[in-house]
Amino acid sequence: MTTPQPTSTHVRPNYMLIWLYLFLMTIAEVLLAFELPVSQNLKLILLLIMAVWKALLVALFFMHLKFERWRLRLIFMVPLPLAAILVTVVIMEKVF
Amino acid sequence: MASTAMTDAMRPPYPAEQGAGVYSNKLGMWVFLASDVMFFTALIGSYIVLRFGMTETWAKPGAVLNVPLTGINTFLLICSSVSMVKAYAAIADGKKYFLRKVAGKTLQDGGLKFWLLITIICGAAFVGVQVFEYIKLVGHGFTPAGYREGSVLAEHALADPVKYGAGVAGMYGSTFFTMTGFHGFHVTCGVISMLYLYFTKVLPEKYSPQDYRGIEVIGLYWHFVDLVWIILFTIVYLI
Numbered sequence: 001m002t003t004p005q006p007t008s009t010h011v012r013p014n015y016m017l018i019w020l021y022l023f024l025m026t027i028a029e030v031l032l033a034f035e036l037p038v039s040q041n042l043k044l045i046l047l048l049i050m051a052v053w054k055a056l057l058v059a060l061f062f063m064h065l066k067f068e069r070w071r072l073r074l075i076f077m078v079p080l081p082l083a084a085i086l087v088t089v090v091i092m093e094k095v096f
Numbered sequence: 097m098a099s100t101a102m103t104d105a106m107r108p109p110y111p112a113e114q115g116a117g118v119y120s121n122k123l124g125m126w127v128f129l130a131s132d133v134m135f136f137t138a139l140i141g142s143y144i145v146l147r148f149g150m151t152e153t154w155a156k157p158g159a160v161l162n163v164p165l166t167g168i169n170t171f172l173l174i175c176s177s178v179s180m181v182k183a184y185a186a187i188a189d190g191k192k193y194f195l196r197k198v199a200g201k202t203l204q205d206g207g208l209k210f211w212l213l214i215t216i217i218c219g220a221a222f223v224g225v226q227v228f229e230y231i232k233l234v235g236h237g238f239t240p241a242g243y244r245e246g247s248v249l250a251e252h253a254l255a256d257p258v259k260y261g262a263g264v265a266g267m268y269g270s271t272f273f274t275m276t277g278f279h280g281f282h283v284t285c286g287v288i289s290m291l292y293l294y295f296t297k298v299l300p301e302k303y304s305p306q307d308y309r310g311i312e313v314i315g316l317y318w319h320f321v322d323l324v325w326i327i328l329f330t331i332v333y334l335i
Contacts, residue, residue, distance in 0.1 A: 012185065019178040023171065026329075030167050033157055033334040044335060051330035055323045062181045062319040069117050075126045076133070083137035090141060094149040 013061045025054050125313045129320050132282075136324050139278065140331060143271045154268050155261035160238055160249065161272075162229060163333050169225045170329050173283075176218030177322040183211035184315045187308040192301050208311070212290060212298055215318065219287040226280045230273075240273040242266035272332060279328055282321050289314055 029050050032043060060066040065073055118126075147154055157163065186192075191207035198205045206214075237247020242265035244250060253260035261268055293310050297303055303311060 015178050015181050015185070019174060022174045022177075022326075026167065026170055026174065029330060029334055030163065034163070047330050047334055051327050054326045058177060058319055058323045058326065062177055062322075063316055072118060072123075072126060075123075075130050079130045079133040079137070083134060083141070086134075086137060087141035087144060090145050091149070094145055 013066075015061070018057055018061050021057060022054055025050055119309060121309050121313050122316070125316050129316065132320065132324075136278075136327075139275050140327065143275060143331065146267055146271060150264055150267070152263035153258060153261055154264055156259050157334055159259050159261075160233070160236075160268075161333055162232065165225065165229060166329065166333050169222055169229075170325065172218045172222045172225070173322050173325050176215045176222070177319055179211045179214040179218065180315050180318045182206065183208050183215060184308070184311055186211055187303050187311050188305060190305040192303065208303065209294075209298055212294055212311070216287060216290050216294060219283055219290065219318070223280060223284055223287060226276065226283075238269060238272075240269045242269045275328055275332060279321070279324055282324070286314070286318050286321055289317070 029047060032038065032046055032050075036043075038046070059076070065076065186206065187208040191205070192209070193207035194209040194213075195204040195206055237244040237249040243253050243260070243262070249260065253262040253265060257263065293314060297310055
């Protein structure tokens with residue numbers, strides 16, 4: 001059984017600009033980790049935020065997830081809460 | 097952020113699976129990637145639990161691992177990701193060629209053959225640098241079992257056990273080599289797949305703006321590998 005392709009329109013992102021963001025953020029991460037006098041906890045939070053931000057840029061623009069149908073996005077998103085549950089349960093078992 | 101307009105209607109009329117609304121190869125790749133998310137989550141989750149559940153501290157960032165070298169490797173993978181997406185855009189626009197002179201521009205315009213070759217070179221370079229890093233680390237005494245007795249790192253760890261995380265070196269070694277090793281295996285599989293496509297489909301010009309499914313599917317895989325490395329680089333090398 002086949003269905004027609006989607007006919008929605010979208011604009012192709014500026015890939016080189018996203019590459020520049022990723023490059024600059026990688027430099028910022030290394031500087032933050034080794035050069036900047038920031039507390040360990042703040043450093044940890046900032047590094048994780050930057051990593052997630054970079055990963056989102058790749059997923060949304062390079063993998064075109066931003067322009068895909070919601071049904072397809074769900075396939076990729078469904079494992080994320082499951083993954084969070086997996087890690088949380090193991091941590092709780094370790095803590096308690 | 098906008099440059100060239102592209103419509104989904106321009107995409108080739110592949111038979112689409114009912115429900116997700118995409119062709120079966122692409123749907124299959126997304127389902128595979130979803131399963132790979134769980135695979136890497138198990139590895140990263142175990143690492144987090146082992147590392148932060150320990151009373152003893154792990155080696156400080158940069159004490160054992162060569163961060164500048166891995167930073168360059170990260171840059172290579174990011175470059176390969178952008179060249180992959182440029183390859184995808186090139187074939188979608190019908191640019192099958194390697195390089196072509198464009199009137200009014202000093203730089204030549206790259207086509208599918210050019211951008212995919214750049215991706216393959218960057219991916220192979222990433223694997224090469226990782227192998228070099230492993231050889232250096234093992235040479236210095238960092239193995240999956242910890243610091244080898246009598247090695248340089250074992251001596252450093254004796255002199256400064258906190259900086260080198262002497263008490264948990266075995267755990268550090270096993271998690272480091274497991275996570276980066278599985279990622280390196282994914283990159284190697286990607287490079288081999290792209291080489292196969294390059295010689296069997298791209299060079300004989302079998303892809304067209306009407307059918308470039310192979311490029312889109314391998315592209316999804318390649319970007320996912322880049323995405324995983326972005327997380328691994330931060331967690332393993334910088335924290």
